[in-house]
Amino acid sequence: MSDRVAVLTGGARGLGLAIARLLAARGHRLLLVDRDPGVTGTAAGLAESGHEVTALVADLTRADDIARVRDHAARSFGAVDVLVNNAGITRDARLAKMSTDDFAAVLDVNLLAPMRLTEALGPLFRDGAAVVNVSSRAALGNFGQTNYVASKSGLIGFTRGLALAWAPKVRVNAVAPGLVDSAMSRAMPEDVLSGLVDRIPAGRIGEPDDIARAVAFLASDDASYVTGQVLFVCGGRSVAP
Template identity: 40%
Template sequence: MSGLDLTGRTAIVTGASRGIGLAAAQAIAAAGGNVVLTSRSQESADAAAAQVGGGNALGVAAHAVDEVAARRCVETALERFGSIDILVNNAGTNPAFGPLIGQDHGRFAKTFDVNLWAPLMWTALAAEAWMGEHGGAVVNTASIGGLAHEANLGLYNASKAALIHLTKQLALELSPKIRVNAVAPGVVRTKLAEALWKEHEQAVSDLTALNRIGEPGDIASAIAFLVSDAASWVTGETMVIDGGQLLGDVRPFRNGAGFGV
């Protein structure tokens, strides 16, 4: 599909030192795009850019909620590549585990600062610097947790539910120049999600319709599609990529049970 060609376009990917962010940067670069990868430290940002390879990848140290660093990153992207056509708001955190009423304000503030305020701030900076005049595409990394309820992850899921709402609001406010969408991954093999799969991967796979947990590349492929011209009439959407996890427990349907056998 020619619409997937990103040659000449420049993307900023936040939280790109590993996992979904790094895979998204690699997918965009593979489609011909220039990529600016952010991480908390310059060392990890440089290492991530080296994994993308070539002269079209640049690492920049920028904590997601540091506005000064974010502005510097935007300026650096424009100086190096001349445009900011794509923004992937991937940086996320989850310092809170347990019932909602057991959380303190510090954990609440950190969760919502990184998972909600940062995507809004980076989108505003990109729109102000380039996209507002020239157009562009934004993708926010949400979660299927933002579409459901589960024990012990209420605060994180609330931040992702808010991010899904924010995605739709920004899609309206920034139209028609800027498209804004989100991806909602299920359980993916990332460090952030380790508690959900590392000690019981087979059990999670057994509950999943497609019989495996996700890989960062599964989400990256969807992100590359959403920022491309192949998705030029898509905005305000949240694409669920979860192997069927939201469908529920697949085990009763296995071994032919789903066909009335």
């Protein structure tokens, strides 16, 4: 078992679960954090497969829960090598119908929570540690998602600024997924989903493992000379008309 320690937010299911599985398979000791109580079952399942995985149910918009994550990581591991800020929410609507509360809630979870957690864990990072922020291709703009776009583009700005501030000790990068097969995408009307897939140059929807592999690369020593960058994993959608 490697002594590399990874903290992963939004680790209960979906993309977070795919990232957790791959990091565990590559020898990381994991702390999964999610406000979904199902994260404990996710951790238990990975532990049954022989991986060292623990879980915390926490709301990262709360200062006391941020402190619990920091204290758990310090007590259980002593140091952190990888932080993946993956947790996020959507509350979509046209701006004219979007409440200030819904705009602020998305910014709080998607942008401010990663900032708070990253800052809190800062003293625990070993030299050569990596922060990977999960942004979105939507950072380039999406209809009906002004709050989400603002949060994900803000996360890219946070990534670039922090990369400069924390170099050379800690690398900070972002992954920007495009359309990914998930419960959310499968809930779309078939014609809407098909139309979106038709606009992807790669000709298919992304899989959670596509994103997980990009995260794992940026978290690894293979990316030791990469910092302050955004890796779009969107099948070419970011450059398509």
